[in-house]
Amino acid sequence: MTEPIRSPERPRVALFELASCAGCQLQILNCEDELVDLLQLVEFVYFKEAMTETSDHYDLALIEGSVTRESDEEKLRHIREKAALVVTLGSCAYPVGVPGLKNAHDPDEVGSLVYGEDAGFFPTIEAKPVDAVIPVDLHILGCPIHKDDFMRVLTALLIGKHPPVPTHAVCVECRLKENVCAFDRGLVCLGPITRAGCGALCPSYGSRCFGCRGLCDDPNVASMEVLLEEKGKTAEEIMAEYGLYNGYYARRDGGLKAKVAR
Amino acid sequence: MIDRVVAKADLIRSIDSLADKRTVAAPVANGPQFSFRTITAAEEIAEGYLPTALPPNKYLLPPRETLLRFAWHEELTVDPVIEATDTIAFGVRPCDLHALELLDRIFVDDKHDGHYRARRERMLLVGVECLEPCDDHCFCESMGTLRAESGFDVLLTDLEDTYYVRVGSPEGKEFILGIDGVREAAYEDRTLLRKAHERRDAAFTPRLDVTFEQLPGLLAESSDSLLWDVLGEKCLSCGACTNVCPTCYCFDVRDDVNLDMKSGERFRTWDSCQLEEFAMVGTGESFRQPREMRVKHRFNRKGRYIFERYGLHGCVGCGRCARSCIVDIDPIEVFNQLKGQPVER
Ligand code: SF4
Ligand code: SF4
Ligand code: SF4
Numbered sequence: 134m135t136e137p138i139r140s141p142e143r144p145r146v147a148l149f150e151l152a153s154c155a156g157c158q159l160q161i162l163n164c165e166d167e168l169v170d171l172l173q174l175v176e177f178v179y180f181k182e183a184m185t186e187t188s189d190h191y192d193l194a195l196i197e198g199s200v201t202r203e204s205d206e207e208k209l210r211h212i213r214e215k216a217a218l219v220v221t222l223g224s225c226a227y228p229v230g231v232p233g234l235k236n237a238h239d240p241d242e243v244g245s246l247v248y249g250e251d252a253g254f255f256p257t258i259e260a261k262p263v264d265a266v267i268p269v270d271l272h273i274l275g276c277p278i279h280k281d282d283f284m285r286v287l288t289a290l291l292i293g294k295h296p297p298v299p300t301h302a303v304c305v306e307c308r309l310k311e312n313v314c315a316f317d318r319g320l321v322c323l324g325p326i327t328r329a330g331c332g333a334l335c336p337s338y339g340s341r342c343f344g345c346r347g348l349c350d351d352p353n354v355a356s357m358e359v360l361l362e363e364k365g366k367t368a369e370e371i372m373a374e375y376g377l378y379n380g381y382y383a384r385r386d387g388g389l390k391a392k393v394a395r
Numbered sequence: 396m397i398d399r400v401v402a403k404a405d406l407i408r409s410i411d412s413l414a415d416k417r418t419v420a421a422p423v424a425n426g427p428q429f430s431f432r433t434i435t436a437a438e439e440i441a442e443g444y445l446p447t448a449l450p451p452n453k454y455l456l457p458p459r460e461t462l463l464r465f466a467w468h469e470e471l472t473v474d475p476v477i478e479a480t481d482t483i484a485f486g487v488r489p490c491d492l493h494a495l496e497l498l499d500r501i502f503v504d505d506k507h508d509g510h511y512r513a514r515r516e517r518m519l520l521v522g523v524e525c526l527e528p529c530d531d532h533c534f535c536e537s538m539g540t541l542r543a544e545s546g547f548d549v550l551l552t553d554l555e556d557t558y559y560v561r562v563g564s565p566e567g568k569e570f571i572l573g574i575d576g577v578r579e580a581a582y583e584d585r586t587l588l589r590k591a592h593e594r595r596d597a598a599f600t601p602r603l604d605v606t607f608e609q610l611p612g613l614l615a616e617s618s619d620s621l622l623w624d625v626l627g628e629k630c631l632s633c634g635a636c637t638n639v640c641p642t643c644y645c646f647d648v649r650d651d652v653n654l655d656m657k658s659g660e661r662f663r664t665w666d667s668c669q670l671e672e673f674a675m676v677g678t679g680e681s682f683r684q685p686r687e688m689r690v691k692h693r694f695n696r697k698g699r700y701i702f703e704r705y706g707l708h709g710c711v712g713c714g715r716c717a718r719s720c721i722v723d724i725d726p727i728e729v730f731n732q733l734k735g736q737p738v739e740r
C-alpha cells in the first residue's frame with residue numbers, strides 16, 4: 134500500500150467554446166478556493182476566458198457550447214484527433230440547451246432577427262450537441278455546470294476511476310429533500326426521466342424539472358408520456374415540454390421514446 | 396412498568412423546555428405533507444399528520460453519511476467518523492416503530508453497525524398511537540403493525556385533554572417522570588384508554604385480502620404472474636417508493652478523493668433496488684436489469700424475503716410508497732390483485 138494516488142505528470146487541458154454564454158467556464162473560474170490545487174494537477178494550455186496563450190497539444194479537451202456552424206464541426210473533428218479525452222461542459226454541449234431553441238423556428242427568420250441585414254455573413258446550421266458530431270467520453274451536465282461536479286469528475290479522471298455521474302433520475306434526489314412533488318402541485322415535471330446530479334435544484338425551489346441534464350440511463354419515456362397525457366398534455370405540448378433542453382434529440386428521433394430505443 | 400397520564404399542556408411545556416437543550420425532532424407540516432424536523436417549540440408540531448415524507452430512519456441512517464476520512468501523507472491514516480447527538484423523536488407512528496425494530500435488528504443485533512448504533516443509543520422514541528386510519532393508502536391493520544407493544548421508550552395515546560402514557564424503557568421512564576404534573580394512571584384512565592382502543596378497532600378494517608402471514612406464500616406462487624410485466628411497463632424507476640419506505644435500508648458506499656490527491660472520505664448514500672445500477676456488477680452487467688424484475692423484487696422484499704429472514708415485517712403498511720408513486724403503484728392493489736386473479740403466463 135505505498136503507491137501514490139497522484140499521477141506523476143500534469144495532464145494538459147484545453148477548454149474550447151462553441152455557442153454558449155460562457156457561464157460554465159465562469160463556474161470553473163469561480164473555484165477560487167480550489168484553483169491553486171487544481172493547477173497543481175493539470176496544466177491549462179488553452180482557456181480563452183482566462184489566458185492569452187494557446188496550444189494545440191493537449192490530453193483533455195473540455196468543450197462548452199452547442200454546434201451552430203459548419204466550422205464548429207471541423208473544429209470538433211480536429212479536437213477529437215488531438216485529445217485523448219473529450220469531456221463536454223453544460224447543457225449547451227449536451228443535450229443542447231438554450232442555443233437549441235432556434236431549431237424550432239425558420240432559420241432565415243432567426244438569422245435576420247439576430248444579425249439584421251448582415252445575416253448573410255453569419256451562416257448558421259441547426260444547433261446540435263457535441264456528440265452529434267464526434268464521440269464524447271463524458272458529459273458534465275447542467276445549465277450551468279456545478280463546480281463541485283467538475284472537481285469530482287476531474288479528480289476521478291486523474292486517478293483513473295470511473296467518474297461519479299449518477300445514472301438515475303432527478304426524483305431520487307428530490308424525494309430525499311422531502312420536496313412536495315410538482316405533480317402534487319398541479320404541475321408536470323421531467324424529473325422522472327432526467328439524469329440526477331443537480332440535487333433536484335428546480336423542484337427544491339418550488340419549480341419543476343425542465344430536463345436540463347438530459348435523459349437518465351434507462352428512462353421509461355413511454356410511461357412518462359402516458360402520464361403527461363393523463364395530465365392533459367397533447368402530443369405537441371409534450372414535444373414543447375422536451376423542447377427547452379431535449380429538443381434536438383426529440384426532433385431528430387421523432388420523440389424521446391425513439392431516442393431511447395436507438 | 397406503571398402507566399402514567401400527563402395533561403397535554405404539561406407535555407407541551409416540557410417539550411418547549413427540552414427543545415432548548417436537546418434535538419427534538421417531530422412531524423411538521425410542509426405544504427400538504429409532513430416531515431420530521433428539528434423543532435424549537437411544541438407549537439410547530441403538526442396535528443393529525445400523515446406518515447412523514449421520509450420516515451424517522453433518516454436520523455439513524457442519514458441519506459448521506461461520512462463513514463471515515465483518510466489521508467496519505469507520511470503514511471496512510473484512517474479516522475472513523477461517528478456523529479451522534481441526543482435526539483428525541485417525538486410523534487413516531489406505530490408503523491414506524493415496527494419499522495425501526497426491523498432496522499435495529501439488522502444494524503444493531505445482526506451487523507453491529509457502529510454509526511447506526513451510536514445514534515440509536517442516543518435516540519429516545521416517543522410514539523403516538525393511531526386512533527383512525529391516516530388515509531386510503533394505509534394498511535397497517537392488515538400488516539399487524541397498527542398496535543405497538545414494544546420498540547418505544549414511551550407510547551402516548553390521545554385522550555383529548557390528556558395523554559395516556561405507556562413506558563417501554565428506563566430512559567422512557569426518566570423522560571416521563573421529568574414532566575411536572577405527570578401522575579399514575581387510575582382506573583378511569585384505563586377505561587378511557589379501553590374505549591379509545593375500541594373506537595380505533597372499529598375504525599380500522601383490513602385492506603388486504605390476505606393476512607401478512609399469507610403474503611410470503613402468495614408472493615412465492617406469483618413469481619410468474621403477468622402483473623409484474625404490467626407494473627414494469629408503468630414503473631418509472633424513480634426510486635421514490637424505496638426512498639420513502641421505512642423498511643428500506645440499502646445503501647451504497649463510495650470514496651471521494653480531495654483535490655490535494657492525498658486525502659478524502661468514504662461515505663454511504665441510500666440506494667434503491669428500483670434503480671438499474673443497483674444490481675450492476677464490476678463488469679457492467681446488471682443481473683436485475685428488466686424493470687419488471689426490479690418491481691417484483693421490491694414487492695418480494697416487502698412481503699416475503701424480510702419476513703422469511705427475520706420474522707419481522709418487511710412492509711409496515713404505512714402507504715408512503717403509494718402516496719409518492721406518481722404512476723399510482725399501490726401495494727394494496729398489487730397484493731390484492733395477486734390474490735384475486737393470479738395472472739398466469
Ligand atoms: S417534483 Fe419532479 S423530480 Fe421531484 S419527485 Fe416530483 S416528479 Fe420527481
Ligand atoms: S431540476 Fe431539472 S432542470 Fe433543474 S437543474 Fe436539475 S435537471 Fe436541470
Ligand atoms: S415510486 Fe412508483 S414509479 Fe417510482 S420506482 Fe416506485 S413504483 Fe416505480
Ligand code: SF4
Pocket residue numbers: 636639640641642643697709710711712713714715716717726
Ligand atoms: S412498502 Fe410502502 S407501505 Fe410498505 S412499509 Fe414501505 S412505504 Fe410503507
Ligand code: SF4
Pocket residue numbers: 445446488489490491525527528529530533534535536540541711712713714
Ligand atoms: S399506517 Fe397505520 S400506523 Fe401508520 S400512520 Fe397510518 S394509521 Fe398510523
